[in-house]
């Protein structure tokens with residue numbers, strides 16, 4: 001039975017997929033204190049959160065059995081992704097479900113700022129009829145600066161265009177072609193600061209966007225600018241915003257998110273020119289249902305080894321990609337296990353060549369599996385998985401090279417893994433033979449045809465009469481049956497190899513005996 005902890009308030013209707021799964025237990029415990037979460041997280045394979053639960057390195061360290069963290073929403077700044085990746089935990093979010101709701105709230109903020117709706121509403125509720133104080137501006141013909149033109153920014157742009165606003169967007173990661181499609185003008189951030197009448201922010205909080213709107217930015221802005229943030233607290237420097245409001249640079253600000261949440265001691269809450277909501281961007285019935293359905297489905301798929309698309313710290317596996325790549329995944333891992341089992345020394349470099357058809361595929365997942373196979377030999381099966389394998393290699397200063405080539409070497413597809421250690425260099429090539437499945441086809445230049453399965457003994461010896469007979473005698477005495485055998489040599493009397501497929505696991509003492517046979521250089525045992 002796999003266990004999932006839901007530690008924030010998430011739509012239970014949306015979680016149906018998980019709640020109805022027979023072999024999954026879902027514990028719903030919103031509002032857990034950090035210490036309580038730390039105490040119980042070790043029991044769970046899955047953790048499902050919104051933005052409230054802070055999944056820190058400390059929590060992740062205590063999460064000994066955790067395989068996946070699901071975020072019912074977009075922003076993942078409440079999860080320590082680096083710590084999760086290092087521990088091999090996949091992080092999956094639900095980026096599509098709350099786009100419209102957040103865009104609509106952002107637009108509501110823009111309209112509220114234009115017409116002083118919250119302030120005049122509040123006055124009137126208190127019996128104050130003040131028509132002169134609340135003269136607004138039209139949106140028509142005004143310049144709207146959008147910082148971050150992703151899902152939400154684009155939806156805001158569509159709505160703003162319907163109001164005949166001119167859109168000036170800044171997003172270093174979108175192309176002119178995309179801007180053209182959206183019918184917007186792409187500019188620099190400085191152009192937004194100097195030209196916009198309204199500015200709305202839609203980027204994630206990253207090291208680049210932290211305090212993107214600071215004193216310097218305010219000093220460039222048009223006097224009377226209106227500024228909305230429904231993205232993340234910390235993108236606007238709140239201290240600088242207070243000053244800009246007091247100096248009249250910013251006419252009105254509308255905030256849904258804050259540097260510290262809840263921002264109960266922030267002076268911004270009391271400022272008459274600040275409109276505030278308590279992080280409500282995604283708080284609609286529709287968005288909450290959507291994100292819960294999306295994340296529940298993704299977590300279910302992840303735990304059941306089915307295709308998933310929104311992992312933040314590993315490549316997406318759509319059904320189409322998986323269909324093409326799945327048969328190669330196990331071959332990739334076996335190539336890694338094999339080559340690292342028969343090499344001596346500390347690994348310095350891993351070179352992976354993808355040739356033929358496979359070179360056109362999404363190879364990242366194959367590389368991860370090759371690395372997983374290699375590193376598992378050294379770090380143990382429990383320590384390495386698809387998520388953390390690249391990071392673990394990097395941490396160990398192992399250079400990883402991926403090379404794609406259309407050259408087929410006589411095979412429709414071929415994967416070659418070359419390992420270099422401080423002592424030696426070896427390589428193994430594998431393919432999927434149409435109708436026959438995976439095969440190892442070349443080892444260090446020796447052509448072979450090996451089914452990568454079960455127990456293998458590999459010897460490196462000099463091609464002399466009687467050697468293979470001696471192997472048979474030693475294994476026979478130990479009651480070890482040889483099921484398959486292949487030998488290869490570079491020339492008569494030269495270097496040779498033997499691959500013996502045996503029926504059971506072999507003890508180290510037997511390998512040692514094989515190694516003692518005259519003219520044998522090395523003997524290895526590999527289990528695939």
Ligand SMILES: NC(=O)C1=CN([C@@H]2O[C@H](COP(=O)(O)OP(=O)(O)OC[C@H]3O[C@@H](n4cnc5c(N)ncnc54)[C@H](O)[C@@H]3O)[C@@H](O)[C@H]2O)C=CC1
Pocket residue numbers: 073074075076095098099102147148149150151152153170171172173174202203204205206208209230231232256257279280281282283
């Ligand atoms: N208030 C709320 O309840 C909600 C807030 N959000 C926030 O909104 C953010 C945006 O969400 P989506 O549009 O779905 O994400 P997205 O990933 O589709 O769009 C983000 C855009 O920001 C751009 N970007 C990244 N760094 C940038 C930089 N330094 N300068 C300018 N642009 C940059 C990216 O290229 C991307 O196009 C999320 O990261 C999240 O923090 C999202 C949903 C609800």
Ligand SMILES: O=C(O)CCC(=O)C(=O)O
Pocket residue numbers: 050051072073074075076098279281282283
């Ligand atoms: O869960 C929530 O309500 C927060 C939504 C949000 O900020 C996000 O999806 O990034």
